[in-house]
Amino acid sequence: MLSDEEHRRLRRKAAVRTNLTAFAFLAPALAFLLLFLAWPVASLFIQSFHAGGVMSPAKFVGLENWRRTFLDPLVVKSIRNTLLYSLMAIPTVFAIAMALALSLNSIKVGQNIFRTIIYFPTLQPILIAALMFTFVLHQDFGILNIIMRAIVGEPVNFLGNASLALPTIAMVEVWKGVGFWTLLFLAGLQGLPRDLYHAAELDGAGPLRRFFQMTLPLLKPTFFFSFVFATIVNLQIFDSVFILTDGGPAHSTVTTTWYIYRSLFTFNEPGFGATLSFVLVVLVLLLTAIQTYMFRERR
Amino acid sequence: MPHFRRGASSPVESLKSTPTMLLVSYVLLCFAAIVSITPFLYILSTSLKDTNSLFSYPPDWIPEQLFWGNYAKLFEQTSFVRWTLNTLGVGIAITGLKLVMDSMAAFALAKLRFRGKALLTTFLLLLVAVPIAALVVPLFFVVRSMGLLNTYWALILPALANPLGILMLRSFMVSLPEDLDHSARLDGASEWKVLTQIVLPLIKPGLVVHAIFTFMLQYTSFLWPLVAVQSDHMQVLTVGISSLKSNFVVDWGLISAASLLATIPITVLFLALQRFFLSQNLSAALKH
């Protein structure tokens, strides 16, 4: 009995010690996460019931910001544009990146050089990418419009056309993002078990069948991570919108983050901006949860 | 189907490809390479021209005479060097601090037993899904209440709060065999020793990948640095270059030169470290 008691006490003591050790290891990172991530999310919620607060003291306004959020047609439009953009950009960038990763995986000579060149756009700040695209899209000199002239006979008004502006922004982001996802998929491909492929090849499975019946299913964990991460990143689209179109023409490229920025810094309405931010956080969490659920189901 | 070679000599070596597959691969890759590089050539050309027009009619893409004045002006009349140093300094500080903190936290999550571990891991996963861009408003208030607006700390500290790195390093650590650290503990090593002398050396590729992503994220960030600091001498490259653009008569040659030079440090870093992107460890980590 006594030894048992002692045993338990010792074990408890050891448990306390490991708990403390673990806490010590976690403390620095957790402190920053709580202060600069968890608390801001909580305070978004609090702020959504207030007005002002940047240069003048905050003032409680009840549900006013929320009422505006649900009535403002631009909020709906910004969410719609953000989702639409993600729906255009993510599948496109994944398809291209997958094709390039497969290509890189199947060549031996020049893999390094191609990898570096393809990754190059990812390394550019969007500011510089936007400057590059000013040239690429220009009515008279842009390489894309030189091509369009050759094909359809006349240049395309990429950023000035309300129905083309958002796809154009998606195109810029795809250009910038392909390198990242290519490398990620390539890493995934190279981690696949080789023996399985050899066996499949012996069985006479062609490259297409191998891809659809083996590669894709095997890469599922990579895809899961990629979809979730891409969703989080793409729903935050701001830089390229801010620099290329500033939401125009005619609000056709207004995204949620752009509207948050404008509310805070141009219109000086931090409470409304906080409400919108909270909506965005919920939206992202919701979509992430749905994706997790869908991947679980099919597993 | 042609014959294939058994027992590939290196783990990275791929399956033998058919000639058609090879041809298709190279065509695709060449096309991608051209698309990746072409926009950059426009900037290169503009940076070497003596003009403040973005476009001259008719265009001369290959300047007859190379003009280096834009580069000279960049160093003499703008704070370009300062911006670069700020960017590198802030980026290195963030990367260094994050490597230490994230590997410690990842170690606790992967290798230590404690109460509430599952809960904490879920909490971190939830935090990953929080869009940082949505936090500009409250982050601004937090940093202000700490009295850090318009200081280098305003650039550094908030960037440390990103749970993705912890989870990534945790994946690397989980994939290490348990026996290693167990036997070290039996030999009386402290947890700190286990982390620094056994675990970290084994996940070096993971640390490098973490460092590159962290640095890259910082290098390309624009929105937060824009609002967090105001003084000219604290600006980072992205904000600094954007301020060149705001002059009423835009000096495109200057901006192009700045943009071109700004790509150099990060490209060099990538070239030096890119082999780590393709280690088995990275793909292993992605599976967890």
Added chain:
Amino acid sequence: MTDLTRRRFMQHGSAVALSAAGLAAGLSARTALASGHVSGDITMIKGPHSADEARFEAMIIDDFKAVEPGVNVTFTTYDWANMNAELTTGFASGNPSDVLYLVDLIYPNYAQQGALHDMTALVGAEDWSSERAQIPEFAWDLARLDGGTWGVPVLGAVYNIYVNKDLLSAAGVLDTWNRSYADMMDAARKTTSDGVYGFSVRARTGDFAFWDWLPYVHNAGADLLSEDWSECGLRGAEDATQFLIDMHQAGVTPPIGAMSTQEQFDLFKAGKIAIHHGETPQIAALMADPPAFEWDVAYAPPGETAQTVMGNFGILSIAEASPNKEAAWEFIKHWASGPQVGRFAEQVNLQVVREDIVDGMFDGNPAMQKIQQEFVPRVVGIQPHPQILKILQSIWPVAEQAYRGEFTGQETIDQMCDIINQIIA
């Protein structure tokens, strides 16, 4: 002071006799300044009007050093595209720049938030009265709001039209193009040919496209807000807006929104636009690298009630949080003094607000002389309502759709008024 500055100023001024009053004012300001009774470190923030802004500011600061050796002035810039974000950050940090150059578009909001110092007592002081009198009353009006004076008006920026005289005379419309809107339309049509556009205005939100629309609104006797700022004042601008819509639908402009204002200016410089809406600092680019055609500056034809020019003004303000408002005020007086502001305006091709130095300015720059003397008196600025920026940015997307042929002038104004009334309600 600085003999050097005075000499430089006198060189410019010598061609035309300086008015005695102006000279006396300048001198009395000198004596007021020369007391050297303030000290400390202050900072000034301003958006750049030139790539060489820092160099030009250093000249002003060096001269100030001679008058007030105890004051150290540090100059920083904000980015025009992000000025609100940067200024807000500064104010919110509790440690903003002491002296701020603010445009009429944004200062009202900061004033209303209590971020700016009410300078009524400072500018009303007896020892500054002669200087104060050099700045016309309409400019002071732009700096006043809610009973306070929030800055000293120093610079003006005029939005002018550039014309390619060669294209206009080849089409036979050089003398007629700006008699009326119909004539302008006719000129635009006649000058448009393969690769050459008759007419261009800004269309992109990011380019502050509303600057090019507003003179047409003012010419029709309308404005964003009614006289007492209680409701939308755009009624009456329907036809003017319809005219601009028609221009865009007539195929005489570059594809709508395809080019930034800078790219349009490149096109004008290449001789491919006949009538182009731009800004005066671009004159420097035309003079440095003269195009292969005759060009001139102009303004829009007369509308129903007036013939106006759009312009906006910059004021020098003091942050309420500044710990050294005395030194800040001394520096503002120095910056706003005739020699300093005059030299700066010439360097960057902007207009000055004070009237005493106008005559001698812009020697060898006929375009700027014309603008300062003929255009500035016609300037109708914006109404400095605290929400004016929000109003402009909120209504502009309607115009963007209208230019693309989706609304008539009537529908455009209706929708804009709905938006404006909602904002100021």
